[in-house]
Amino acid sequence: MLTASVLVGVGVVLLAGLISYNSLIRSRNQVAEAWSGVDVQLRRRATLVPNLVEVVRAYADHERGTFDEVTRARSALHGGGGVADTASASDQLSRALGRLLAVAERYPQLRAAENFRALQGDLSDVEDKIAYARQFYNRTVLDFNNRLAVFPTVVVARAFGFTPAEFFEADEEASREVRVHMPPGTAHGSPPA
């Protein structure tokens, strides 16, 4: 009787450990997957940047400083690194792009140019996508980190040395600068006349 109950107890503990371990792995994979979602959008923005710079340069060649800033921010983002580094590089790029668009505001011809408006729309869309992908990433991180802190998964996490994932903390202001410049009418409704 005693042996039986001890065996059952050990079995239950082992089963709980197994389930916890699996849920941790699943959660960690989800974080990685969500991160790749953010990464895809960051890359999409990076490919837009050179085009945008070229279009602006065609009208405002003397705004060197702004172009350099954008290019530098973009290559910093390319350098990779951890989540925090990427987040700050991304903010920097957003801010630089905001300044670039502010420069563009001063050139009515540029503002009216078809390709500039298209790029601006795309950029605004990518910023939106980054914001949403980041939101999902942070939600999966929250879920994973919670698992690392609550019983019974905390025991397994300690034993197998799981480390908490980093949040993608972005400066909302930085991306808003880029997003508000979205031309009206491209969001939905009729195509721009």
Place this chain on the structure above:
Amino acid sequence: MAELAQRVLAWNRVAANRRNTRLLLALLALLLVPFLSGLTVWVYPWFEIPAVLYFGRHLDEASISPTQWIGFFVIGLTAAAVLVVVGGVLLVLFLVWRFGARRVLRSLGAQPWPAERYPGIRRLVENLCLGVGLPAPQLRFIDSAVPNALAVGRTPADATIAVSRGLVELLDEREVAGVLAHEISHVANEDTRLSTIVAAIVASVAWPITAWLRLLRARWTAVRVFGLFVGLGVTQVVLATLAMLAFLLAQGPGAFDLGGILGDGAPADTQAPASPHVPMPRWVIVGLYAWSLHATTAPFYILVVAPAIAFMVRRAVSRQREFLADADAVVLTRDPEGLALALTKIGAAHGTLRSAESIAHLFIAPPRPSDRWFDRLFPTHPAIESRIDVLARMGAGLDRAEVAKALEAGQRHQQAQAAEEGGRSAKALRGGRPRYPGIETVPAETADAGDANAASGTGTTRAQAVPGIPVYERPDGWSAVLAQLDVGTEVARSGAAAGEFLEITLPDGRSGWVARTAPLRSRYEVTR
């Protein structure tokens, strides 16, 4: 809406709604227990009698021991339970078919999404889905001026969101985002699956009364008479059992003392007539009373109480899921005001979308606002005011001016909507080409020869009835408003149209765009 209403956190609302849904489902499960046991009381004799006849043949009748009786009882109950469960599974399969996405969408006349007319919506759906980590659902279009939207599909992978023309016309971007986020949350929460499960439970609880009512309403008199007899039979059995129970209760516990009849397992004829009297244990007596009471009340419970409670629980689950989707949408868009304004507009428009009653819970707002008493008592959706109230307490509060504007826009839309409804029936009568509501085009004979564009409506029109029809700078709903037309303002129509907008020229010579659905009325004058 209290001034000092307590702030709520969207996340807390999400947790609370999940908890409430679980409670309601537990209630539904509890409801099923007496239902099944009650049903088995009525079904098991059909299995027990054959069992006794078959196995009993090999036994000396008098020698059937209580253990064997219990054995027969268990066989009967098990068979009855199996029958009920198999029936339940068949019902679920039927409901899955009935609420299948394709069927629902076809019944609504959903079309492929007109991306060229509303290019931004699909992108909005994609972006919002990034926020919940789901593949973007399919998008379908319902060609109706009534603003509404719904989500169907059992899993996020095969989900479809259908949006009506009225919704895209009436709402601006952040409001549409709120509505789409609400629908995407339904998909992410697998609400269609949940509501299918709930519908299956409700249907399996309601089938006795449904079947009986169907018998009574059958086409053939013979079937109706049969239904009547079934009803009479059930009533009679219930009354008889009740009478017997009353009689036995009056007799006192001794009445159930069947020791001499059931015996103690020993063959009856070897017992001397004056065998020692074996009194039944008390628990057996109590059990027999309880069983009789159970059997007597079961029909009432099965036919009336259980279906009624199940119906209420189903509606309650539906309301809870609406609150949950609202809260989740706010977590996703971080913009409670957008959804609140959208709901204000949709509520003010108050349109009726032709749809089956059984899918009402899938929409963002009730597609067929109804005044029947049970719809008012147990609505499929929470009152729009209370949803808006919760949303108002999630963010920084609502701007009164914005709400008033949204309310007015919704009411204005209601007229356009009614005009379309009227126009549609008129069109059905005339069989002519469709006309846009509220705008009467110039009859061809009064238009001069140079006006080749008469059919598309060049002419002078006059704003009717509702003051403040907005004239937009561009043919889309959130470009700048150039002017607002007062009643009687004369405007010229250029004949150009883009999407849902018509071009007009204002008295001061500026040109702008008004919604096709704006209530303008022609004066039958042609401008040159």
